[in-house]
Amino acid sequence: MKLANVRFLAKNNIKGNSKSKSVVALMCILALSVTIISSFSVTVTNALNLYKSDFRSHSLELYPSDRLITDDVVKSIENIEHVKGVYPLMGTRGVSFDVLNVEDDSGTKNEIMSNADGRDVYIEAHSLIGDEKRPVIAGKTLDESPTFSCIVPDLFYPYDDYYNEQTGYKNDLEYIDGESLVGQTITVVPFGGYYECTFNYEGVEEGLGESDIAMLPALEYKLKVVGVYYDAPTQFGNYNTIFYSEETGRQIEEMALKASNIDLSSETSRVANWWKNKSMRIHYVEVDDYENIPEVQNRLGELGFFLPDSMFMVSESVSNMANILSLPCYILIFAIAVICIINIIQSTTSALKKRKSEIGLLKAVGYKDRQILLCLCYEQLSLTIKGFVIGGGLSAVFIAVANFINYHRTFNDRLYIVNWGEYFIFLSIAFAVAVIVPLLCQLITMHKLSKIQPKDVMN
Known part of the structure; x- marks a missing residue:
């Protein structure tokens, strides 16, 4: 079958498919969620991890006004779990x-x-x-x-x-x-x-x-x-x-x-x-990991140092944002993806049942199962790609506007500038989903398609 014939049949089927708009909308939502939420999540998480790895954020200041930091005191501190080193200023x-x-x-x-x-x-x-x-x-x-x-x-x-x-x-x-x-x-x-x-x-x-x-x-x-x-x-x-x-x-x-x-x-x-x-x-106690600072702080307090703290603390707003955009974010994306894919598959199987007569007619005039399957696949691919293009375009505009605004705000707001390289990685993932879902749909409906006979043209 020529590609022009496949396109012709697919376009006509799309016009008569009441679920086509739903498929486009679902893929659009999926593309938006994968690109926007994931891009901001990675941007904030990377910046936070980079900040936590900074020497200043996982080291604690000790002052000799609490107690003189003699060699014996230094040895006691070095024996504390999670302490990497103790350095005088x-x-x-x-x-x-x-x-x-x-x-x-x-x-x-x-x-x-x-x-x-x-x-x-x-x-x-x-x-x-x-x-x-x-x-x-x-x-x-x-x-x-x-x-x-x-x-x-x-x-x-x-x-x-x-x-x-x-x-x-x-x-x-x-x-x-x-x-x-x-x-x-x-x-x-x-x-x-x-x-x-x-x-x-x-x-x-x-x-x-x-x-x-x-x-x-x-x-x-x-x-x-x-x-x-x-x-x-x-x-x-x-x-x-x-x-x-x-x-x-x-x-x-x-x-x-x-x-x-x-x-x-x-x-x-x-x-x-x-x-x-x-x-x-003044001495600085280097802790092996930012997350272990509270434990080391408590141990230093037991040694007589008053509320030893790190030189720089991560901004609370950034920590909250990272928490929001971490695990809950990916659970949300996964839930959206599952719901969208299930609904697209249901729309496909439902459409197949309603088109038994049409498929029976195609078989009656000589079309083979693989040719009909190719038409259905092209039809679904057209819908999901259209949804991806709309969703990807909207997300690109959103990221561009957000980057422009954050670029021209305070230095702290530059944290939320999304790297375009990382954005395109997630856009590629969304595109892969847009291509894989139609194939998945046809694999699920293949056995049902083979059962439809030319006589079903009357059903």
Whole structure:
């Protein structure tokens, strides 16, 4: 049988099939649910998992004000189940720097400073801790780079106007592509005209510590951008945060201390004692998995540490969204798929019963079972593909509009931008279902089709 004849019969059957609109609608619903719900589920879950794997989200801060963190205390902590390591803060965390200049090796200034337009340009700097690794998506890692190297976020915004006290975090910031800064040198100076060095010392009560701040000279530092890291916007984003190595952080602090004429070899200076004594420093406890943090927190509480917490907690709204879009989401998709497929199959078998006379006539004029089956298959395929095209088109428009809106909102909203590559994977799954269902329908109805005889033309 020629394809033109198959199409002719199928189109005429579709016109006379009262269930054709139902089949199209069901496949449209299936395509929408598979593409939209799954795409958002994967997007949020991936971002959340990436955030949970960050060293800062599964490590706990311990302060010597609770108890001095001696070698014996460190050993006790290391013996706690799920603890991977205990690291003293030898570098810096959360130091704010004013940016004085950004230039390449030839001295050509970057547009960051020229585009400041009266805004303060500043960054927040963190050194890595212990075995912490910071992967990059472009350039080199800090492990491969000399001291006074740094890595910047993929979306960089070093200006001070990202937040408004009345309206909150601003929408549609003009981010700088972090990759454009690789090879540039950033010249910085501590914010506020001095370097704040927080140091700890033994308190009045035995085993406890107290802290103070030493105001050190504000020196200029030059940091070479060697790489770019991906900044997952699962909370508020860190688009002005750079990272450098632990040794770089230590040298920055040591240079400021020496410029202050503090004798680091002194036996009586509290600052010098803190500098030399690890038990006086903040420690970070790395937990093997984010989910095990509560258990380790309780054990640390038993050791005398007051409510040790991770440096960064996952935003509650993101966690709630991930929970909504995880298992319940896939159960919903599965339920929709089962209902749609069952209804399509029922529509097919029901239509076959009503068309016994028509099929009997086709057999009477010489059509064979396989030819009739081909017509029925083409008919069902036309309906399911039509539903897929409508549903896929609507979902693509929905994703495009949602991505456009989230792209131009706050940095945190960028979390919900769906990756088109992942979307097309789910679209392909929906297409596969649209093709497989008609074949499944015909396999189920094949035995019924063979029982219909030319005499049934009178039924």
